[in-house]
Amino acid sequence: MPVQSSFSRSTVIGRLRAAGCVFAEDEADLLLSAGLATHELINAIQRRVEGFPLEHILGWAEFCGLRIRVGAGVFVPRRRTELLVREAAALLGVAGAERLPSTPPIVVDLCCGSGAVGTALAAMVPGIEVHASDLDPAAVRCARLNVLPVGGVVHEGDLYAALPALLRGTVDMLAVNAPYVPTASISSMPHEARVHEPRVSLDGGPDGLDIQRRVIAEAGVWLRQGGHLLIETSGLQAPQTAAAMVSGGLNPRIARSAEMDATAVIGKLL
Incomplete structure (x- = not known):
């Protein structure tokens, strides 16, 4: 060294x-x-x-x-989000086996930040078609440095509004690490996150679930039948996230990792 x-x-x-x-x-x-x-x-x-x-x-x-x-003002990917990636990769392996080689699984990394989730999935599941999107221009610039080299595309805009309309009804996987910190809890976060990461990447509204609800409400428009929505959340919030998925026409299950202190809710479009 x-x-x-x-x-x-x-x-x-x-x-x-x-x-x-x-x-x-x-x-x-x-x-x-x-x-x-x-x-x-x-x-x-x-x-x-x-x-x-x-x-x-x-x-x-x-x-x-x-x-x-990653760069200044961009959300830093956490190790806990690796649970989301592992669960997504396992499902994509099955999806890829069910499709013709000429029609690769389509993955959307929504609220992508640096594009870490989409980039990691492209490395773990070769051949997938990756789209990433974020509202923050700084995040989009950073994501392009990561996602473009693995063959993906990055879009700028508010959630699904950023995506090409031709993706409607074709997406195999929505992998989402939307902000889920309750507004009142941000002041107690570590200095590094509270001061140096954009609030838009942290603040999930009064109960932390505002953005998740918006994502779930429109997921059925973008997913193909049998496609999956994966959302990182907290252990306390997971039952509410799962309940929202049920209301949105998805069949949810909760995945947890004590080692990574991680929770994700995985919904399948019925």
């Missing part, structure tokens, strides 16, 4: 630990191995001490074994 001569690993760890970084050792190793010039490293360490997300400093986040490009 290349280490800047002006900084010892222990010095960097000490500065990060004093600033409250829980994984100071790992973060120090990442910063020291990033190939930064001395002045860049000084700036990077200072920014981290001041509370900037490490991923924004490095320019990437690890997700599903990939390096996903």
Whole structure:
């Protein structure tokens, strides 16, 4: 591991630990191995001490074994979202086996942020057709850096309004990590998220489910019969998300991972 001569690993760890970084050792190793010039490293360490997300400093986040490009003001993909990807990949494997090779499964990464979900699915399930969309122009710019190299397309706009009309009734998979933090809970989130990630990527309304309800309400218009809607949510919110899917004509099940502290609700269009 290349280490800047002006900084010892222990010095960097000490500065990060004093600033409250829980994984100071790992973060120090990442910063020291990033190939930064001395002045860049000084700036990077200072920014981290001041509370900037490490991923924004490095320019990437690890997700599903990939390096996903992220930038300032863009939501950083969380490890818990890997549950959503695993569940989606398993269903897409079945969907792909049921279709002709000339008609690949169509996947939409809605509220895509950096496009991490769509990018990871393209890597795990080769041959799928990926569309990603987001309302935030900064997220769209970032998503294009990740999604375009895997053959996908990124659209800018509010939920389904961003998508080409020709996708109506043809989508095999809607994979959605919509904001689901209740508005009143945002103030208690970690500094990194609360200050440096866009509120639109966090705020799910009074009970955290406003965007989920909008997604579920129109899912049946875009999914093909037998297609699936997957939504990341919290353990407490999952029953409400599932109930909304029932009202929307979907047959839901709840998937959980204690290891990742993750929950997703998976609905099949009947």
